[in-house]
Amino acid sequence: MFPIVLLSVFAVVLLFLGFLKSRSVLLPATLLFLVAALVANFLDWNKTYLYFNSMLRTDNLSMVFTAIVLLSSFLVVALSGSFEDDEAAQPAEYYAIILFSLVGAIMMIGYENLVMLFVGVEILSVAMYILTGSDKRNLRSNEAALKYFLMGAFATGIMLFGMALLYGASGSFTLAGIASYASHAQQGLSLIFYVGLLMLLVGLLFKVSAAPFHFWTPDVYDGAPTIFTAYMSTVVKTAGFAALLHLLAASFTYVYSFWGIILAVVTAITLIAGNVTAVYQNSFKRMMAYSSISHAGYLLIGLAALSAQSRQAIVFYSLAYSIATISAFGVLMLVTRQRGMQTLSSNPLSNESFDAFNGLAKQNPLLGLAMATSMLSLAGIPLTAGFWGKFYMFSTAVERGQIWLLVVAVLMSAVGIYYYFRVIIAMYFRDGATEPIRISPVFRYVLVAAIILTIGLGVAPGLLQGLF
Amino acid sequence: MLSDFGTLLLFILAAFAFIALVLFGARFLRPDRPNIEKNSTYESGEEPVGNANIQFNIRFYVVALVFVLFDVELVFLFPWATVFGQARLIEATGGRWGWFALTEVILFVVVLALGLAYVWAKGYLDWVKPQPKLPTVETKVPMDLYKQVNERFK
């Protein structure tokens, strides 16, 4: 609750800070605002509140999700380097939009009423459309924004229709009201209710890029400026899964037998589509897009099983995934910025390919280490946070007895190792351009922090579990 | 004493009077030099007659956006007035209810006004006139010749 208010005010302030001559104040101000929001987030710790006539809710789970979202955006903003080298950029507006979108994300995390969910999704999505197209002179960025907007609008329509049908069936927009309606599942519910539920699910699954609603993801992630891709693939995903988790756990546990199998099938398709397609990619950024689809698949395992452990599993997984993804994109930005200028290649794709990482680890051990750590974490190798994330996810599936899903997931993580290790092999075992890359201190701190967090959580996963 | 509809009638009358006053006042102040363009129907500078499927200037959308924003703001003010404007509550709280409601709505308007101020300050409301640059070509052929050729094969 506090973060919503604070971030709204801060975002407006930030817009007007943009009128200052110097851009250098923007980055520290944004980071300060995010930290303030993060601190304010925990003011309600261990208390449960309902705000605005039960529109919003804060409890420990929502605060932890909010903290993950804020932490991710803190790291992303820190990596953005205040867009120094881009004259046409409008950093004040970008940062303000990020803060506004965070408001939407927090609403998606803490909603107690479908209307708030819709408002949250829209605030977040509209902000994302803008950020995707923020590189105005780049055709690919424009294309991505338009695609994202069109398909997003389509999905929003479906979602809204679903909400309307749910309201029609249950006579309530609140999660509690819907849950009390669904609790009469034994006597039979109206068909409208089920149709509404499916449509709402489809809308949300689109937002978290689950297959077969994932087609927008590679094009959009590829076209958007890398920094915003990092933001999209972490914050939007975390918020989307928090929303799905809350929706299913609070309102639809009574009709699990109806949607459980659908989610399980969607999970399997997502895992296969994401992992298998990623194998063939030559662009690192596009590979990361498919990898983000596959991680949506892993996160869906916890939802499809929806057991007592699911909350913990999803929290842990989103954190592990966000940290690793952000540091991977951070390294990618440094590498493309540096090598892109040297190669002067006419094909903008070429400097985001795997070859750009050749021999990186020799001259830039920190970058190599950061990238290797995050790749290992994403692949789920032990002693990294990603391993425990997958472990918790898989154990929820075991608890539910979804062994076939588990088999698919394990096979697909084996496939995942293939494409994640391509980067590591390129960095450590190939020869390539070996000039050291200049790393600004902020970058260095963020990367080191990401490494420490990933390995720390991998060694002592219990640290986070004590939280809620 | 006026009935409720009487109040309404007063409003309507006042509105008409206002319009009349403004138009009349303007008549005295403005210069009066009509031409065809000025006398045609006002459609923000676009041709009022013809194919509607043409490319509009992108700036219209910005203005329209800002306009819609404030339209919606106005729509919000009506329910605000009816929901919060309750004499009983105002009396029961010694007027604090009224001040609270007023502060809330002022905040709401101020946020939107800030947005307007931002757009204004950024210059997004300025209408930039297109300044077509005619290419100058170094050639010995006089311009009249081209004109003649164009005329002939029109």
Add this chain to the structure above:
Amino acid sequence: MQIGLLCALIPLLPLLGFVINGVGFRRVPTGLVGGIATLAVLASFLIVVSLFMSFPAEGGPQIVPLFDWISVGDLHIPFSFQIDQLSLLMLLVVTGVGTLIHLYSIGYMHHDEGFGKFMAFLNLFIFFMLLLVMGANYVIMFIGWEGVGLCSYLLIGFWNKNVSYNNAARKAFVMNRIGDLGFLLGIFTIINTFGTVEYVDVFKQATSLPMGDTTVLVIALLLFVGAMGKSAQVPLYTWLPDAMAGPTPVSALIHAATMVTAGIYMVVRSNVLYTLAPQALEVVGIIAIITALLAASIGLLQNDIKKVLAYSTVSQLGYMFLGLSATAYTAGMFHVITHAFFKALLFLGAGSVIHAMSNEQDIRKMGGLRKALPVTFITFAIGTWAISGLPPFAGFFSKDEILAHVFEHSKVLWALGVLGSGLTSFYMFRLLFLTFFGEFRGTAEQKHHLHESPATMTIPLIILAILSAVGGALNLPGGGWLSHFLEPIFEGSRQVNPEAFAESTIEHSTEYVLMAVSAGVALLALIAAYVMYISRKAVPASDEADRSMPEQVIYNKYYVDELYEAAIVRPIRSMGDTFYSFGEFAVDGLVNGVAWLVKQSSAQLRRLQSGSIGFYVFAMVLSIVLIFALRFFIRF
């Protein structure tokens, strides 16, 4: 909180030292390196002493939880330390002896170019050793266990330019892994049986089990396999003599005083489990006596000063396990402590000799050093006296207590133990006489260089010598301080098997006779050594000299290394080769086939991503329709 902070500081300080010296290697000035490392351990030692002072005499274990570490399902593994009598004793030994050896290393390693790295590794070792000792559950012990193994590997191969040193390091590492596998399986069995790895909970549950429970037997045996690796018991002992490739302080700290006793610590820690499984104890006893005798006999003919000490360490470890096998846990721990004193002393003394002899380790080239190295000589002599089990020094009391308990248990084992004690006495005095008495047999240049070591090296020697001399007072026969102090640790064992802990049934007179016998045998061995090496001035023959058949066998360490090479290493290697060529065809084909399949399907799936929005939306709608069909038209 106070105690929690203190406990956390104990391992953190050495870790800090490691980080400073490790990260700042080549940047921290050499003068500071030693100071930082030593102070870190010294500070830990002082904290331990303060904890020890304030620890209530009869107090139960204090658990210091630091944080929740792993929780999976019902299994919760907190990161916590356990402070009780046993861990306090080990802490005192580790940090106390550790401090002295750090101090010694300043003098010994000062000129080495890797000095900073060396001190950093030593600190890291202390950190892991403290984790091993302080951990409140088997998993933390395992981390420490693996950590000390890693440090041992790093330090044995410290002079990594020498291939044979690297091979020695690798041998130690591999042999230890075999033991660790047993330990790990033991931990898994514990988790499976008790559902927890916390000592307190495991032992509480174990006390309610019947004697001779099969699961406990399995656990005890598996854990002992771990102990066999770490504490160098037959058949996993061969790495320890080779480990002498490391710098001498390392041999003293890791391969004599602390790490190798981890196995004994583990058995004592799990005493309830072992008391419950008498068969396991019998196995321990048999392996222990074999180890003790085998190592002692090999020690008789070794000519490398450090190798002799190494085999004596293996043999003494055998004695400790022998004590444990007779449920004399206190006696075992007592020997651990006294052994830490005199073996560290002997190694450091040997280091001082090697230092003086310009890195010469062959005792055939020494002799008459007592004049040149008076401090080293006196302290070394005290150490020798102590290890030989001659009164009144520490070794006498601890070894005697073990033998007394063994006597109660089995007369045969006792007799063999006394024999081993005699062998120990013989080869230790042989070493002493050959090194410090007689004529100098080295080159003239070495003679010219002979000098007493600097104070940083002699001070630890003197302190350790004093401790070796008076250490026996810790546990005088007939209910000493130590046995009283450690009593709460064995409460559980006493509960499950009261007979094993009943008052000694031996008469006092018998006990004195036993003492007299073992001391007498040791004295006889001393005299024999004196006659051979001082009166007759015998010098061991060179490597090429002809030897009688049994001598030849012992001189070559019973050909155990060759046996392992022929029986294990070669078959495994050829098996590996076979599998490799098999893999060339079948496995590679399978793997490549799968990879090919994935790549092909990837290439096909990729086509779905056409970039056309119309297709995307169509695919979405189609999927929605399919989902609806799945849910509403096909019921399952």
